[in-house]
Amino acid sequence: MAQKEKDIVVARPSESAGACTAHSCDISRRTFVRAAGSVLIGSSSLLRLSDLHADEGTNAHDQRPTIGDRLVNAATEGAPTPLKVSDIPENSNPIIALPYDTASNTVRDGSRLNKLLLLRLPVESLDAETRARAADGVFAYSATCTHQGCEVSQWLPADQALMCFCHFSKFDVRAAGSVTAGPAPSNLPYLSLRSEGGELVIASAFNTKPGAKRSG
Amino acid sequence: MKRHHLYRFLLAAVLPLAAVAAEPSYTPVTNARLLNPEPQNWLMYRANYSGWGYSPLKQINEHNIGKLKLAWSYSTGMMEGHQAPPIVNNGYMFVTTPNNQVIALAAKTGRELWRYKKTIPDELQQLHPTNRGVALYGDKVYIGTTDAFLVALDAKTGKESWKTPIADWKAGYYTTLAPLAINGKILVGCSGGEYGIRGFVAAFDAETGKEIWRTYTIPAPDQPGGDTWPAGTYEHGGGSVWITGTYDPQTNLTFWGTGNPGPWTPDTRKGDNLYANSMLALNADTGALEGFHQYHWNDGWDWDEVSAPLLIDVERDGKKIKSLVHAGRNGYLWLLERTSSTVNFVDAWPFVKQNVFSSVDKKTGRPSYDPDHIMHIGKAVGFCPSLWGGKDWPPEAYNPITGLFYVPANNNLCAELTNIESKYTKGELYLGVSLENILTNVRMTVESRDHIGEVQAWDLNGRKKVWTHNYPEMNWGPLMTTGGNLVFGGGTNDRLFHAFDASTGKLLWQYPASSGVEGVPSSFAVDGEQYIAVQAGWGVDAQRMQGAFDAVLDHKTIVPQGGSILVFKLDK
Known part of the structure; x- marks a missing residue:
């Protein structure tokens, strides 16, 4: 097809409001409050520098998983319900979870680096290090690849491994998240869990900083 | 201040000045120079x-290329795909690397003048950790980044002049292409399909x-072409721009x-x-969109x-x-006509x-489908x-002396995919095909086990392939051609950087680089010497294709990682 088209698909600055359209610039209430005093970048753009940089730990939402936090299913809407050991079936797909601070009733959903993958395997299949930080066979890994920060979203039951969708790094969940394939330079970060009345509780911070370790 | 301290102070103050002074003054890049x-x-x-990817320089040519030797090299310290051309302006070289860095060097010696490192958000995921180069305009250097910024740097110092967010990286927008400077404007597009x-x-x-204009590649429902999308789909309709x-x-x-x-699912x-x-x-x-051609x-094939x-x-x-002229990822070579206000189809054939x-x-x-x-x-x-196509992103080249059009192709390779349902979630993968798939x-x-990668040379007037050079496995090598009757390109998993006779396709020279070469080659001269x-530095889709090959072939290939700039000249 080859034809002439005029005056189409051209969003004037006044219409497009720069890069931040209603659908693509989903500024949450929390972010909006933070960004309210920031400088507008260019007259036709609503994107603010402060929106575009992660600012770990400036409030309870952004704060990394903390000892004593409960866990909630990231996909469940409505009032936060702490996950129990019994909510995690053995040998099933990982559950994506977020830390939950009961004192302030805050789900720590301000950073994607807070996403955790919960799995449950027979205790005897885990190595000593992994077993030591599991609660009744339930253990937690960072959901963010150490290579380029992509989501470690794929569960490979045959390998008992988690795989990153960007560059196919694999991490052995039975062996402290060690790299078994792909370009990831280091193990998948983990934290320890304990069970309190059947509820899952975070018992240690991440063993290393989650996300990509970028050289240079 | 004691005397020896004073001496040290003066020495420290003078030395950097002396180093800078060794470089010639920077020549501003004007419209006339770009034209x-x-x-x-x-x-x-x-x-x-x-x-065109064409340098008229001919000091290095098909007769003397046997004497081409490494003049200097420079390790970037970065991993992943190094795809940017070394861009050169009167002795100043600018190279970009993965992780949004710009290195300025003396083109003749490789001495680092400055290095810019964009701060990258901790949360950023980089599906394609690469960058394809800078644009030059005036006394500035421009880079688009994987956190969707356009940054202007002072060409002499590397200091930020301004940086503008061009889209929301948290929604998966990122930039890897080299910006294009036209008449006081810097043009960019965004990846994230x-x-x-x-x-x-x-x-x-x-x-x-400051933003001057923005044209979406996917029309809204009330715009011409908007009716080619089912309701509610255009907002996440892709059409990314990354070259x-x-x-x-x-x-x-x-x-x-x-x-x-x-x-990726056409049913949806x-x-x-x-x-x-x-x-x-x-x-x-x-x-304003004046014309288009949908290939x-x-x-449904990526x-x-x-x-x-x-x-x-x-x-x-x-x-x-x-x-x-466009060698399509869909495996057809497209010939269109451009006028002042339209684009007309002329011819297309499979390469x-x-x-x-x-x-x-x-x-x-318009194609019909089986x-x-x-x-x-x-x-x-x-x-x-x-899904990587007959030719992925690595650019073709055109030589006005030979009149030939050169294509870095992958032939004989097929694929099988199964579409699955997918749901859009901001900042997450939206594919419709499983990762295992x-x-x-x-x-x-049988043919692909014989060979896959090719460098093809086409006579467009006669619609005739003049020569082909085969590689056993893939070709991810951007091409450059020169007035010295040469074609250069890397792209193979044996780390070789090759030079061919542009007229005949005869392989004349090759160099085993430190890593696979998927960088865009360039040529320049300083003090009359060509x-x-x-850049060498294997990664991104070349590495992904290697992973896919390793999964089906009875041998695995190790391609070492790590980037470096390689600069060659004739041995005297």
Whole structure:
């Protein structure tokens, strides 16, 4: 097809409001409050520098998983319900979870680096290090690849491994998240869990900083 | 201050000045220079606005290339795909690396002048950790980044002049292409087709960074072409823009290629899905869409057509045509005509094994599809070429002396994919194909076990392939051609950087680099001496294809990682 088209698909600055359209610039209430005093970048753009940089730990939402936090299913809407050991079936797909601070009733959903993958395997299949930080066979890994920060979203039951969708790094969940394939330079970060009345509780911070370790 | 302290102080104060003073003054890049680049310079991604990847320098030629030796090299310290050309302006070289870094060097010696490192958000995911180079304009250097910024740097110091966010990286927008400078504006596009973005080309004021215009590649429902999308799908319709456009100063039109529609599942977005998989002709001043050609409609094969067409004068049936030439990821070589206000289809033919198109309409260029190779949810469908196409992003080249058009192709390779349902979530993968499926998509044939990678040379006037050089496995090597009757390109998993006789295709020279070479080569001269420059550094899709090959072949290939700039000259 080859034809002439005029005056189409051209969003004037006044219409497009720069890069931040209603659908693509989903500024949450929390972010909006933070960004309210920031400088507008260019007259036709609503994107603010402060929106575009992660600012770990400036409030309870952004704060990394903390000892004593409960866990909630990231996909469940409505009032936060702490996950129990019994909510995690053995040998099933990982559950994506977020830390939950009961004192302030805050789900720590301000950073994607807070996403955790919960799995449950027979205790005897885990190595000593992994077993030591599991609660009744339930253990937690960072959901963010150490290579380029992509989501470690794929569960490979045959390998008992988690795989990153960007560059196919694999991490052995039975062996402290060690790299078994792909370009990831280091193990998948983990934290320890304990069970309190059947509820899952975070018992240690991440063993290393989650996300990509970028050289240079 | 004691005397020896004073001496140290003075020494420290004077030495950096002396080092800077050793470099000649920086020559501002003007409109006139971009329109007629000097032979000794490589001022933009493909050296000229026509996108040729051609250097007129001929000191290094087919007779003496045996004496081509490494003049200097420079380790970037970065991993992943090093794809940017070393861009050179009167002795100053600018190179970008993965992780959004710019290195300025003395082109003759490789001495570092400055290095810029964009701060990258901790949360950023980099699906394609690469960068394809800078744009030069005035006394500034421009880079687009994977956290979707356009940054202007002072060419002499590397200090930030301004930085403008061009899109929301948290929604999966990122930039890897080299910006394009046209008449006081810096043009960029955005990647992110796999995250459900809505593609665009945008222009920013070179001096201030203020946005001047933005043209979406996917129309809204009330715009022409909007009816080629089912309700509610255009906002995440892809059509990403991740390769630099070309430009015709006679008509003030700039030409850009667009990526595939999102998600990969055509069942979920029935219609032509304009302007995905297309070439757009935009007014450089306003962004108005003056013409387009959609290479194929309702894509299901991940065949981004992001490479901008080359502007080449072609003769057909005794008639001279100002043409636009594109070697498609869909495996067809496309010849279009450009006028001041339209784009017309001229001709198209397959340059690699292709089993999806049953025919191409002779008037409009619209392909018809073999129903056996159309993707459907829940059905395993085989197709050729593979999802990496007959030619992925690595650019073609055109040599006005030989009159030949050179294509870095992957032939004989097929794939099989099964579409699955997918749901859009901001910032997450929006594909419609399982990751395991992508890992194992490659289908080898008798022919592909013989060879896959090719460098092809085409006589466009006669629609005739003049020569082909075969590589056993893949070719991810961007091409450069020179006035010395040479074609340069890497792209193979044996780390070799090759030079061919541009007229005959004879392999004349090769160099085993430190890593696989997927960088765009360039050529320049300083003090009357010609150099050939390229980056080594294997990664991104070349590495992914290697992973897919390792999964189906009975041998695995290790390609070492790590980037370096390699600069060659003749041994005296």
